[in-house]
Amino acid sequence: QEPSLQEPVAWTPEGSEDPYLHMKWPLLDVPPSTTVKDTRSPSPAHLSNKVPVVQHPHHMHPLTPLITYSRDHFSPGSPPTHLSPEIDPKTGIPRPPHPSELSPYYPLSPGAVGQIPHPLGWLVPQQGQPMYSLPPGGFRHPYPALAMNASMSSRFSPHMVAPAHPGLPTSGIPHPAIVSPIVKQEPAAPRLSPAASKEEEKKPHVKKPLNAFMLYMKEMRAKVVAECTLKESAAINQILGRKWHNLSREEQAKYYELARKERHLHSQLYPTWSARDNYGKKKKRKREKQLSQAQSQQQVQEADGESWDFVSSKLRHFSGQLCGILGARF
DNA sequence: AAACCTTTGAAGGAC
C-alpha cells in the first residue's frame, strides 16, 4: 500500500516525533568543490567531494525522508537531537519539513503523483537565489541536484526530465538521482559539434535507485567507520556485508521496503528509464577486456582444436594400420 | 586521473 499523495507534507517544527532524528541532513551533502556551492554555509569537511556534482539525491528528496541517517554522520559533536528540534545547532539551518506522522516513505501513489508538492516546488520560490543559497531564514534548498538554471536543465534528455507521467510536474528538473558531472557550468557545447559525443558522455544521467543493502550502507557506513580504524571502503563494505547478514529479518525488511519505495518513486519520475541506460563506460571497458580475454581463449581453443584434430587423425591413421595388420593375420 | 576494490541487490539480456 503506497501512502496517499493527498496527505499533506507538513512541516511541524515543534513536532515531538522527529523522523529526522536519524537523518543525515541531506542539504549538507554538497561537494565542497561544487561551483554552485553556497559560500555562506560551510560544507562539512568530512563530506565526500567525490561525487562530481550534485550529491547523491536519494536522501534528499523533500518528500521523502526515505533513508534514516544518523546525524552523527556529519556532526559527531552535535548534541542529542532532542535538544534541538528545529535548528541544526551546528549549521543554524532549520530542518526540512518532515512528513510529520505520515509515511516516512515517498508519499507517492500511482494515481496521485501530481497532487503533492514536488521537489521542484522547492526550487521555484527560490528563483534568483544562488543554487545552494541560504535564504535569510537559514533555509537551504534540500535538493541541490534540482537547483539548476534553465541552461542546465536543458541539457537533460527528455526522458530524464520530461514528466512522462501525466501527473508529474513539467518544470523539467530531474529527480535528485540525476548526476551531472558537468556542474562545473562550462557553457554547453553546441549540439552537433565534433565534441558532441564527448558532451553526450558527460550528460547527466538518472542513477539507479539504491537497493536495500545500499541504503543500509549509506546509513551505517559512518558508524562503522567511527567504530573501527579502517577507512578503506572495500574493508568497510566487507564489514557492512557481514553486519547486513547479521540483521534480523525485520531489520532487513525495513531496508527492503525503503528500497521498494525508492524504486517506486524512481519509476514514477522516470517511467522510461532503464537500468540499461547507464550501461556505459564501465561496461565498455569490461567488454573490451572480456573480448580480449575471449579472443585469447579462442586462440587457445583453436590451438587445442588443431592439436586435437592432429591427434584424432593420427589415431585414425594408426587404427587403420592396426586393422590392416590384424586383418592380414586373421 | 582513472581504475580498482568490496559488499548486496535489482535489472536486463542471453540461452
Next chain:
DNA sequence: GTCCTTCAAAGGTTT
C-alpha cells in the same frame, strides 16, 4: 528459469 553482467555508494589504494 537460470546464469551472467552491470551499476548503484564509498573512499582509500593502485596503476
